[in-house]
Amino acid sequence: MDETNKAVSPAPGASSTDSDPKAPPSRILTWPVTAWALWDWGSAAFNAVITTFVFTVYITSDAFGPGAESTLGWVLAGAGVLIALFAPITGQSADRAGRRTLWLTVNTLLVVIASAGLFFVQPAPEYLWLGLLLLAGGNIAFEFASVNYNAMLNEISTASTVGRVSGLGWGLGYIGGIVLLLMVYFGLINPDVGVFGITGENGMDVRVTMLLCAAWTLLFSIPVILTIRDKPRTGTARDPRPGLIESYRLLFRTVADLWRADKNTVFFLIASAVFRDGLAGVFTFGGVIAAGVFGFSAGQVIIFGVVANVVAGVATIAFGALDDLLGPKRVILLSLTSMIIAGTLIFIFHSGGTKVFWILGLILCIFVGPAQSASRTFLARLIPAGREGEVFGLYATTGRAVSFMAPAAFSTAIVVGVAVTGLTRDEAQYWGILGIILVLLAGLLLLIRVRPQEHHDTALEQPPVTS
Template sequence: MTTRPVTPRPTQRRQGFGWPVYAWSLWDWGSAAFNAVITTFVFTVYITDADLFGPGASQKLGWALAAAGALIAVCAPVAGLRSDRSGRRTFWLAVNTMVVVVISASLFLVAPDPSNLWLGLVLLAVGNIFFELASVNYYAMLNGISTPRTIGRISGLGWGLGYIGGIVLLLVIYFGLISPEVGLFGITSDNGMDVRVAMLICAGWTLLFSLPVIFTIRDDRSSRGTLPRLGVVGSYRLLLSSVRNVWRQDHHTVFFLGASAIFRDGLAGVFTFGGVVAATVFGFDGGEVIVFGVAANLVAGVATIAFGALDDRLGPKRVIVGSLVAMILAGIGVFLLHDHGAVVFWSLGLVLCIFVGPAQSASRTFLARLIPKGKEGELFGLYATTGRAVSFLAPASFALAISVGAAVTGRSAADAEHWGILGIVAVLSVGLLLLLPVRVKVRSESALHEPMPA
């Protein structure tokens, strides 16, 4: 039986917040299990332990994730385009999310033995691919559950919950399984069971908090079957044609994709290398790094939710520019005052974290305000692709800045670690400079003006 999509009443839409918004936001909360706990804090640390998986695991992890990034860059825009044309955005969000759930649970099979290294790396790489494909469809839903007056707050709510959800789950896993000698249910670190069971918990967490959006936001069946099916080659041809059309219609959308790719990589670098700087420059031990990481993500999550209102009031470009300027100044402060101890990193480091989330969320709403109706998946696919294309910038700039610092000061690279901060600042600065000329132009045919079936 075919169910006709039901659209919200106008008064509900003006209010902007209802169950569909919270259901959508919970996907961010649940997905933190993969991108925060598995990819950042727990499984990648486990799989690169030379005592468990042999020497050279870190380098192999880099190659595996690089290969995944290349496949994402190639597949994401076409996957978004095809979900747009089929009208099955929720369906593909569900499919890709379920693959992530299965991959997360399968990581339980990666026992600590060098023979299992490539099993773990391949599973992690495949999980990254399907996580990004799910994110494309998830981002593309934003216009349908928001209005021009609420999109900033709704995006900020989702992104903020992602930060906080990751920290809640990390605390549960760390203090319930990994930190104690005997954790919950009598689990110990023998045979890597603490980490392996944590992967099952991550799978359950992602599944549980993905179900609300999957069962709440319905696909628009009215457009299904109205467009001819395309093969893979035809999809790429249509994609290239669409990119040319976007360039002809509004250069600034393309300019924004380029600028955001650069400053988003700088934003990612803040968290990627924050713990490294805390440990190597300011002498934090492992426990202190985790405590700072919890505080940093909590601050970022709360700030992102709060700054969503400024996005709606002032516009996303002003939020991004203000956030980048504040982060650049704080980063320079960390570099200049690094000799003054941990208090500098606690204060200025948390300032950096306050503005990371708002800049990321406002970047998402900036593009959403530009996208014509029916192009959401395609444009957010390009958004993912451009980000992946320059994902080497922050790591390369961090490493290069340390080399420059060592050459300038005549010290060893280990004694010039604080110069790496300037590498991240440089990436943020380039992204800011490229963003400044971009004009804000909301398309009259934007999907923001049409409700999504819910």
């Protein structure tokens, strides 16, 4: 079948109204969509368990010597620079060759190898750099894999289902990470003697967790790798591969073309970079605020984190329908506005104890995932067909470029709070909430000027992939 017929003929099992955004919602739980979403579920092992809750805590413990925390920060910052520099290039290469599944596979396997390699990081100073380099390498591979994964969104969805498909994947990512975290916490880390007699001696409980994370990522990545096959693009598959300098020249030309043809996409990349950093700040500093301001114990922080992620996951899946019905811009504006209100109330009632944070904190978490998922679908609706990987690479780059904003705003707001109130830095920690709110507000104001129209409908006109 030629490309023209392929673009207008509905796929088997797909509704003929899928190319019409105003048509009634069609079924999304096809096998290709499920296989795609399972990658989010599996990759949460690295994103949540390794980088958020378990390994980074382990590698910054006293066993690895003084200064491990600052060294971790510098190493991850270096990884972030490499991601920002090369993510659009890797996406561009996959677009040109039609090899998104291949590069998703390669980078996912690198994540699996890095995760398994962390098993060899024993709790001693001489193993610090092994752990940090594996962690940084895994982060780079994870982000590169995510570029190709996000670029597949248009292949498995239509204009009338893209919001629900994106929400399903993002929501399963939240829930999958928590399911695995509960398994390793109660099966390996929390008990004195875990399953198979594993204990904390020589860090074995954490190290075995790393092997489990590797297996989890690999297992749930297999479906999308076997289901969504690469289809080399006619006329580009035989083109000579550009070198690094030429790749950047093509990248800058893409940005210039996007600016001339549709400034909306460029404006959205900027706006989303700002509010996505604010969203990341909610989870980065949520536990800090819970413990330092509202008196949560370490165990209570973990319990809150579990509940918060489940709430975020379920809400993200549910809001996918609103994304398709109302459009992603309205979902993002609703989410950011609600989070700003909830965050402001947390600041006002900071002396209200744990109950206040449980109620308002969970309300805030309801809207984090929907904003993230709708951001992905907003961009998917704007991208010119055939440039998904490259533009999603830019999406990763712009996010990394402003990743300093939320941490800087949080710390600056606390300094201002100390100056205004005369309190100590620890006592004025609740002012950091205002810093996160300001980043979210800046992103919201930038987003308002971005038009929600789907300027590149052809990117979504192709029928979804079917099994």
